[in-house]
Amino acid sequence: MTDETQTPPKRPLTLRDVSEASGVSEMTVSRVLRNRGDVSDATRERVLEAAKELGYVPNKIAGALASQRVNLVAVIIPSLGNMVFPRVMTNISEALDQTPLQPVVGVTNYLPEREEKVLYEMLSWRPSGVIIAGLEHSDASKAMLRGAGIPVVEIMDTDGTPIDSVVGISHRRAGRMMAEAIAKAGYKRIGFLGTKLSLDHRARKRFEGFTEALAKAGLEIADQEFYEGGSSLQKGREMTEAILKRTPDLDFLYYSNDIIGAGGLLYCSDHGIDVPNKVGLAGFNDISMLKGFSKRLATMDSGRGEIGTKAAEIIAARVEAGDEGMTEGKGVRIELTPTIDFGDTLRKRPSEAAYPE
Amino acid sequence: MTDETQTPPKRPLTLRDVSEASGVSEMTVSRVLRNRGDVSDATRERVLEAAKELGYVPNKIAGALASQRVNLVAVIIPSLGNMVFPRVMTNISEALDQTPLQPVVGVTNYLPEREEKVLYEMLSWRPSGVIIAGLEHSDASKAMLRGAGIPVVEIMDTDGTPIDSVVGISHRRAGRMMAEAIAKAGYKRIGFLGTKLSLDHRARKRFEGFTEALAKAGLEIADQEFYEGGSSLQKGREMTEAILKRTPDLDFLYYSNDIIGAGGLLYCSDHGIDVPNKVGLAGFNDISMLKGFSKRLATMDSGRGEIGTKAAEIIAARVEAGDEGMTEGKGVRIELTPTIDFGDTLRKRPSEAAYPE
């Protein structure tokens, strides 16, 4: 009886099955399926039909092994819960869509040992490039990245020494800029609210830049409040309440991200606190989802969209050039400039004179 | 520690390099690195040292081809911007952490043709299982899923016929439940605000269930407002303004998700609209990040955390059982019960009698 192939797939299909079904060699089938080399229209059609008929899906594992080419780009980020990273991912995907490359995500949860593990796993698939958040990695991770012989782009942060290429902003500078704006606006009693800084290096650097620039203006942090775990409006609200109860004379609150900052804003509205005159507020990251509050929270754009795009482009260019390694001065360095958005919660000048809205 | 490891990687390392460095056969090295079979402690140690010294990272491509085992689970979701999906992902990752399996994400942007492409790409890596959002797929996608010979779990939605296993809630039922609560609370003039429903099947089903149950209560949708693109508070705010200007006598607004619902809530607060008495509000999905508003938006928990965990467990169990196919009645069906959270924006009974809080 003829093998009418509606049969449930006992054994996964291979090129051979298609080649037999269409009466040509495996090689020809392979050529058709990859659109490579010359194949007559007649056979091409016959092969395609057979492949579709059988429902053949090529085995990239075998393909990659044979061709020594794996069109994957490892993207390693700390978290998916942070909104910033999905955004970066989206841009990376879009940029890579123009190329044969494809992103694969790995999540580290801000833990160096997890980063190491994830990196190892990813590298064992021999990707064509790596995009990884941050400049701080364990020695083992650094060694792996260097040894992989593929382009590496570290993203988000530029305060440090990159392994290869880097695209990001200086978080120290971002912190300084915000501090300068705050000092210039005449705020004096400044509170900081953020994550426990130990593992979030970028938040830490912003904090450092922030205190440094405050110091230069003759100011210092009057109180601070830390939290662990994911960000939420609720947490911002609670922390704001706590810090204001403890230190009622604070006149500015700097949050390490927009989510908790927005929570603080809600707290202030609910309690009739005059923002930005009694208390000023600022966050970080320009989470567009949050636009829509009655007052726009002052924040800073970290250029995360562009970061993703640029990083992907660097990888794509290097892979296309066949120059997969990171010889000589191939490393690109792109430092974007963060821009401050005063919103409605950060005055532009001292409040002595009242500026009606 | 000799720093001879500075060797610039000319040619990627293979098992052979390690085997030569440690003076045993490749096979033995392979055994050591996989912890399989008996190897004497002496050689094990020698091999491990050599591997570390060289910075060897095994090639999973070759390993997978040889062993016919790829410990990846394809997870296909519509978007990373939606918060719901990162949450599901997180739970899947956690559940798979107990196993040798690893998730790999693909994003479809709610487009069937992209879903098809992403699925094809993923299947060509021969994963051990597939977790895919929704029950609606193109014929080609369905054929691929059926033909892949691996366990498939469709998640989020149970209204329809699964290919294999399914874990989720009935969105029709969720819509009905909300409609019943609204009707019971005595709201009469109901508005709906949501995405253009064409491609978001789950939102569509909620809408259908919602109108159906309203009809049963003798009510109908008085007005509706649709949007495209990502959700944001701003969008919720604008849509709310639009619908209320057009149909000022609406006394309830049902939003297709919490983000735009929260935007509506902000609009109402700002305009002194008495919620929930003049107008009631409800969203969907219980986005915990949004807790912290002065009023808690009524919403519904879709059990997305549990969905991820259960889906991963189903795959893991099937893979472990070596029963990778989906023969007979292997398909598991888990329908979770959505729970309604009245928050502060949905009355529990008609407002004739005033119930002080």
Next chain:
DNA sequence: GGGGCCGATGTTAGCGATGACAGGCTTTGC
């Protein structure tokens, strides 16, 4: 003391694709 067995290692043959090259069969140019 020799058969049996076991632990430790090596040998061989693929896994399913692709690269390089080797042909047949047509065309083309002069």
Next chain:
DNA sequence: GCAAAGCCTGTCATCGCTAACATCGGCCCC
């Protein structure tokens, strides 16, 4: 009319690793 130059297709070796089996000394036990 015949060599050179295509097209189109096939053969063969290989990618780096692992399954399965083969091998080789002990060690145990009757």
